[in-house]
Amino acid sequence: MSTAREDCFTMEGKLALPYQYFAGLTGSRFLISLRDQKKIKGLKCNKCNKIFVPPRSTCEICFEEISGNWVDLKNSGTVTGFTIIRYEEPHQPVKPPYILALIKLDGADTPLTHIVKGVPLSKMKVGMKVKAMFAKKSTSSIMDIDHFRPVEGKPKFEMGYTYDELEVGMSASFSKTISESDVYLFAGISGDFNPMHLNEEFAKMTPFGTRIAHGALPQSLIAPVLGMKLPGLGTVALEIMARFKAPTYFGDTITATGEVVEKLEKKRWVRMALTWTNQKDELVAEGSALVIPPMPLPQQAE
Amino acid sequence: MRRKVAVCAVAQIKNEPDIWYQRFQGMLFDCFESIVEQTGVTFDMEKGIRNVVTCSDDVFDARTISDSGMTDVVGAHYRGEEKTAQDGINALGYAMAAILSGHDDLILIMGHCKESQSESRQMCTNLAFDPFFCRPLGLDFLNASAFQARAYMEKSGVTDDHLARIVVRSRENGAKNPYARKNELLTKEAVLNSPMLSDPIRELHQYPVTDWAIGMLLSCEERAREFTDNPIYITGFGNCMDSYFLGDRDLTSNFALKKAAGRAFRMAGVKDAKDAFDIVELNDACAYQLPMWAEGVGLAEEGGGAWIDGNGMEKHNVNLSGGMLNGNPIMLGGLARTVEAFLQLRGEAGERQVDGVRKALAHGTTGPAGQHHGVIILEK
Incomplete structure (x- = not known):
């Protein structure tokens, strides 16, 4: 009997049985x-x-x-x-x-x-x-x-530096150009519609000779530094002091800078030196802040 | 003195990638005729075979009650015929129990599998998983082994390079075995460059698709010499099943193998595996399993990687047959290991023969990532 491969017939099969398996x-x-x-x-x-x-x-x-x-x-x-x-x-x-x-x-x-x-x-x-x-x-x-x-390896929020991570000498800053509309908005926010900020004709009669921004407007630019950069998210500001040194004119670009100058070990608070300068590197204001840096948070990944 | 069970004769056909010219019945019948011819055993109801234990699998045969297709060709008409699936080493354990209990004094074991006939082995082994929690994910014996391989390699210091050496050696040993599947000899580089199937298992780390059939005649000690001048005795047997879910198990613990080996060793009075056996046959369906099972039976306490580097495979004469890795079908691995042990003990292992073999260990495993293990000890 021949056992050539072509003489070996194979049937195609497929076992398939519709079935319900009880779980x-x-x-x-x-x-x-x-x-x-x-x-x-x-x-x-x-x-x-x-x-x-x-x-x-x-x-x-x-x-x-x-x-x-x-x-x-x-x-x-x-x-x-x-x-x-x-x-x-x-x-x-x-x-x-x-x-x-x-x-x-x-x-x-x-x-x-x-x-x-x-x-x-x-x-x-x-x-x-x-x-x-x-x-x-x-x-x-x-x-x-x-x-x-x-699970997203990156936490949802990038928290700021903790007390232990902060070192004296660390600094960060934020810059912004102050426009006429900034001043108008700030007048609305603060209720300070003093014509020295809003009325050019009146301002001409002041020692500055032209309109200037509210002092608190450049001062407020330190908030994004402390709250979002150094120490960053999670910071609680306890005290912010400022001494104004020069006016801020419309169109001036103000840079607010914070620098860690002291770590208060007992309270685990941090003191920061603050400066505000304009585009001509003139000191617009200087001061200090006392902050509680962010606490280490439990893992907050989603 | 404890009664012993004798293996009187073994008959096999050659392991082949695709036995297209023969149905499984024919493959079995060749083995059956050889057993009768070697031993002169009859089917007399008083003195002959009254019980046959078969080993086959419904899914691999794509039929229900796979043994019903061969009752006649294994001589089981009007006789007891009992089927085992899983690894064939359980057929040996079952036959041994039947004889030691006095239930019968002669048992014929017949096993077959044609892996070549299914479209894919992995599709078959996928069906070994439950339909609710595992089967829908595509789990099969290959990817289940891969989970184990990664965890084991991490723990044992077994590297991709070790695995390549195991495969190369298996092919070299297989080439000396006339019944082994005929494979190409490989270089280490060929194994290292073979494609990944399921990381870290490469294509050449897995045993190749194989068809095979095997017959064995077992008898009680008292009657063994009616059938052979050279009986080999089973002096120990143990098996154990680990948890089903992969996550329930410590995949690197060798839990079931250690238990199985411990039971076999206790029965055979083996104290230390390292110096007890002249040859050892381990059921390595994947390359990483050779050192892992060697740890499990107690040959490689130093860890698989160090054991290979210390020439453990040669020192303990492990898998001189080529092992499962050279090609035996699923389910018959344990029987194939036993055949090699039998031939070595009889001094009939040809080119592979080790001098003065007196005691041998054969091992079989089945189920995802070595869920079940069986260990058998044979002596002259």
Whole structure:
């Protein structure tokens, strides 16, 4: 009998069986909460003090019934292991390359396997913080979590320097050109409609010979320095003193500068020397400030 | 003295990438005829085979009750026929239990798998996962191994370079084994440059698609010499299943293998694996598994990387057959390891023969990332 390859007939087959897999009562509860509340739940064994996910009705360590001990887990977690799938096969949910990771959800003890997106393959790391992104449309399966993506590494707000980070000699400044409309707005804000600021004819009769800005207007330019630069966000100003040295004319560019001159160890406050200069490097005002620098905040990433 | 179980004969066909010219029934029948010819065993209801243990998988055969397709060719008509899936080493454990319990004194083991027939092995092993939490994510045995490989390499000091050396060595050993899958010999560079399948597992780190069939005749000690002049005895067996969910396990702990080995060692009176065995066969479906399993059975307490650098693979005569890495189908890895141990103990291992082999360890594993392990100890 011939055993040539062309004599060997093969039938193409495909096992496919439409079927409904019952998820079990415990599995149902997990999947329903995922679907309806976008909440990932775990089950806690009180005896082993361990929180499991995916769910199971019995603790496999001590065989305690745990099916009633639901706890809410966070939608965020930490990657404990991963692989980058580069081969392409029909059973895969997304087109490779894709990252499959073991993710220990905050509040759980056993990592859950899921897909991670939104991170370059070469940047994928164990220890990465990720959060669940829910699918737009429910399939009533674990794929109701569409994938996980990295939690923004950058905090939402860049906080200022803390007391410990500040050093004597550190300085920062802010510049602005004072226009006629600035002065008009400031008049409205302060209620100071003094004609020396607003009426050129009146101003001609003053020692300055022309309109000048309100003294508090250039003075206020120190606020962005203290509150947004040095020390920066989170600073509380306790005291700001200014001695005016020269007028500010319309069109002058004022630079407000703050410099750390003293750290008050006992109170953990900081004293700063302030100067205001114009475009001709003339001293417009000088003074000092006493501030409480920002406290270190708890991790405020989303 | 404890009763022992004898392996009287082994019959196999050659491991091949695609046995297109033969159905699995034919592959098994070749083994079956060889067993009968080697041993003269009959199917007499008093003195012959009354029980057959088979090993096959429904998904890889794409049929339900995969053993129903071969009852006749394995001689199981009107007899007991019991199927094991998972790794075939459990068929040995099961047969051993049947004999030691006095339930029967002769067991025929028949196993087969044609990996070549499915479109993809990974699609098959994807079905080993539950349909709710794991299967939809595309988990399969390859990417599950990759999780373990990354964690293990981090812990053990096993590098990409070590893995390449393991693959090169496997091919060299396989070339000396007439029943091993015929593969190209490789250079280390070829392995290091082979494409990533699932980081850190490269294409050449994974065992190739293979078809194979195997038969074994086991008997109680008292009757072994009716069938052979050179029986090999099973003196220890142990197995263990780890947790199902990958996240429930410590993937680098070798939990199940240590338990399985411990049980086998206790039964066989083995104190220290490092000097107990003349040859060791470990079921390495992926290159990283060779050092990892070596740690698990107690050969490499210094850690896998240092063990390879210290020439541990040669010192302990590990996988002289070429190992699973050279190509055996899934499920039959443990039986293939046992075949090598049997041949070495009998002095029939040809070019691979180690002098004076008296005690051997064979290992089988299955399930994602080594979920289940079995260890068997064979002696002259």
